[in-house]
């Protein structure tokens with residue numbers, strides 16, 4: 001799947017991402033999806049051919065089509081065998097892909113579904129949070145990553161179709177999912193369980209880096225944040241943004257909304273729905289309710305264009 005202009009879409013392009021495995025945990029799912037697609041197409045062609053025979057075929061052929069033998073074979077035996085085989089295939093696949101606890105040295109990330117965005121916490125071996133982020137996950141290529149999925153409110157479903165099957169996020173419970181990207185790139189994802197309001201606008205991006213770039217990314221996130229003493233920081237405080245958002249190294253430590261410590265380096269805004277740039281930052285702050293109706297951030301229409309620009313400059317500086 002392509003992430004074009006910051007907009008993640010799991011629907012565009014060919015092949016669709018569920019048929020285009022980008023790693024070992026998506027491969028068996030893609031194989032099953034191809035089998036369903038091709039098998040379904042063959043069944044459709046056979047049914048249409050039978051319909052043509054029934055309408056316009058020679059009387060002898062039509063008699064055979066309507067005979068007991070054809071009905072028992074095509075209407076009972078074939079679907080019975082095929083559906084049973086698919087059931088067994090699906091159950092075994094579910095079993096095979098069931099992730100258990102972390103493997104030695106494996107990267108662990110906790111992702112929490114929120115109405116309508118994703119809280120991301122990179123964990124150390126002891127399960128302590130070392131990096132906080134939102135709506136975007138950075139991984140090294142060729143390595144499996146264990147995701148610990150839960151929810152803060154209602155049931156969401158985490159789905160990066162290129163990298164793994166989908167997994168529900170259920171309040172009060174942790175579901176494990178392994179992903180692995182074999183090629184560098186950005187893979188789009190989408191909440192796959194209706195969770196009210198702007199459910200359809202709850203996107204996600206996985207950015208897979210070559211090992212060296214990933215190490216650099218990780219180091220930059222772990223380094224103590226640079227002091228942020230620009231005019232934007234003061235406006236951020238006085239406008240009340242800090243009640244909901246955290247910016248590491250500042251007094252802003254709100255937890256209701258996404259962590260903004262590195263918002264300037266994110267691909268998207270509003271959980272995968274807009275490219276992240278100056279214009280969209282200003283538009284989002286002023287009128288996020290038009291861009292993502294029902295989301296939990298109020299509009300800040302009282303800010304002047306100059307103030308919006310000041311805040312956007314500040315957001316852009318948070319790399």
Ligand code: CUA
Pocket residue numbers: 113114116155156157191192193194195196199200202
């Ligand atoms: Cu979250 Cu649908």
